[in-house]
Amino acid sequence: MRSVGDTIEAKLRAALPDAVFRPLTPAYLEEPRGLFHGAGGLLLAPGSVDEVSVILRICNDARTPVVPYGGGTGLVGGQVMQDAQPVILSLERMTRxxxxxxxxxxxxxxxxxxxxxxxxxxxxxxxxxxxxxxxxxxxxxxxxxxxxxxxxxxxxxxxxxxxxxxxxxxxxxxxxxxxxxxxxxxxxxxxxxxxxxxxxxxxxxxxxxxxxxxxRPVRTGTALLSVRDPAAALDLLAIAQAQLGQGISAFELIKGTGLEFLSEAKLSGPQPFSETPGWSVLIDLGLGPSDDPEEALLTLFESAQSANLVSDGVIAQSQSQRTALWKLREEIPLANKAIGAISSHDISLPLSEIPAFLTRADDTLAALGPYRVNTFGHLGDGNLHYNVFPPAGDDKATHMPKRDAIRRAVYDLVADHGGSFSAEHGVGRLKTEELARYADSARLAAMRAIKQALDPNGIMNPGVIFPRD
The missing domain is CATH 3.30.465.10 (Uridine Diphospho-n-acetylenolpyruvylglucosamine Reductase; domain 3)
Incomplete structure (x- = not known):
């Protein structure tokens, strides 16, 4: 495989209009977490499927690597190649x-x-x-x-x-x-x-x-309910599904640490509870014209309170209140970034395994150090963000030598509970070792065979999913 050079660039310029060629700015060589930095390359922004076809044909013949580039927001390094200078194929002009x-x-x-x-x-x-x-x-x-x-x-x-x-x-x-x-x-x-x-x-x-x-849902509703613990949150989900069926659009678990981080990072406005709950659930509904979301959420709260699952709650009475509740959830990742995570984990688990996993993981982390853990995410589909932070007042750089041990401990527990080390961010270049360690061998063999069949020259995003040889 050869990095893009003058000869390949000349062939591409001869076959493509000038509008395809763009200046390569530093933004195309970085990713949001700063873990990967590109080595350079040639930035192309085709305007049609035919131009993409020309680019891949020429690069394939020359065995020149190609890195597809969307918005650059990925969190596992899939958009940045460090060990060669590829053609960076940006889709920013294909916007119809x-x-x-x-x-x-x-x-x-x-x-x-x-x-x-x-x-x-x-x-x-x-x-x-x-x-x-x-x-x-x-x-x-x-x-x-x-x-x-x-x-x-x-x-x-x-x-x-x-x-x-x-x-x-x-x-x-x-x-x-x-x-x-x-x-x-x-x-x-x-x-x-x-x-x-x-x-x-x-x-x-x-x-x-x-x-x-x-x-489009005709009527929407949002509530933030304080729950006893993650097991109670799952019981609440079961009651909500029984009462509301497909009306539940989102069901988000939030640990109290996340709300504390919002205050620590000076984000969001006043919080809805006088005392930060240990755990809470953000529920979003999308209903038909004959349904009353506020009434449905109140009924749900009363049922959950009777079952000793929730102790407090806020039901949005207006769109502005609904927006404010969602802002709490949406700004937790910003607070995490401000605090500075030692290690972040995008994981998924069978729903019934979540409480036991969280208990074991917290105990395991406590044995490694006095770390703070912020757990939040999409409980309804089993996807959690389990992120580990230094003690208050400590600089994360002091604890980075333990990062690999933390990752291994978390992912070993995820595997032990039948989960996945990557729920929604992908493998990218960040998690290739985890894929090799945790994936089923038959699946890996099939994946390699598919890659070899469709991309025998290995030009497409080398180093993503499978490490480069």
Whole structure:
């Protein structure tokens, strides 16, 4: 494999319009956590699927690595190559909403459209595109699909892969896959859509997608309820599902540490409880026109209180109050960044295993040092962010030598409870060792065979999912 050089650049310039070539600024060589730094390369921003095809064909013939680049918001280093100078293939110019079919609940978007703009296009058609992330104003839909992004609404609507009906994509040799179908049922062999969604740019480049839309909830409601412990939160979820069914859009677990961090970092406004609860749950509802969300949440609170699951609660009485409650949850990652984590873990577990895991993990961490743990995340689908911080007043750099031991201890416990070390951020370059350690050997062999079959020259995002040889 060869880094991009003058010869390859000359071939690309001869085959592509000048608009494709962009100055390579430092932003394309960095990632949000500062763990990976690119070594340079050639930045290309194609404007069409045909131009993507030309780029991959030339790079494949020359065995030049290609790193697909969406919004650059990924947290596992998938967008930054450190050990070579690749072609950085940015999708920032492919930003058309190609079609909206309200009667079918389908929207067709190019891969460079910002997630927030997909949401807006759906709203303009009186529909909902439910994928919602903290980075939705800067992440692009192609990156969301390539990493199979999750977010807060997975409980009701599923992951990015579940929201995708078909893809147009370019395979590593430049072949265009015309799979941009709008079908709910298509039982015609292997599902390349599902394979490319979540492949993190290692099997090709998604250039457009047919996305599922939904009716917009007519009435919405939000509540923050103080719960006894994580086990009580799960019991509350069971009661909520029995009473509200598919009306639950989000069900978020928040440890008291997260609310304390908001105050410590001087974020958010006044908190809703006079005393910070040890655990709380943020519930979001989307209901029909004949349903009263405030009444439904009050009934839920009363049922949970009778069962000794909750001790206090706040039910939003207006959109501004609803926004304020969600702001608490959305600013926890900002508070985490301000405090400075020693090690962050994006994990998923079977729901019934969560209480036992949290107890064991906290005990294990206590044996390693006097660390603070902030646990929060999407309890409804089993996805938690289990993040470890230094004691108050300590600098995290003092504790970084224990980072690897902390990661191993957490991930060993996750595996022991039948969970995953990567719930929604992907493997990227950060977690290749974990994949090799924890994944089933048959699955790894099948994944390697697929990679070899579709990308025999290994040009697509080398070092992501599988470490470079």
């Amino acid at each position: 909403i190609r079609a909206v079919h309200p009667s079918e609940n389908v929207l067709v978007a190019e891969t460079g459209v910002l997630l927030a703009d997909v949401q807006s296009a759906a709203e303009n058609a009186n529909r909902l595109f439910p994928l919602s992330l903290a980075s939705e104003g800067s992440c692009r839909i192609g990156g969301c699909l390539s990493t199979n992004a999750g977010g807060v609404n997975v409980l009701r609507y599923g992951t990015a892969r579940d929201l995708c009906l078909g893809v147009e994509a370019v395979l590593p040799d430049g072949t265009i896959h015309h799979g941009l179908k709008r079908l709910r049922k298509d039982n015609t062999g292997y599902d390349l859509r599902a394979l490319l969604c979540g492949a993190e740019g290692t099997l090709g480049v998604i250039t457009a997608a047919s996305l599922r839309l939904f009716p």
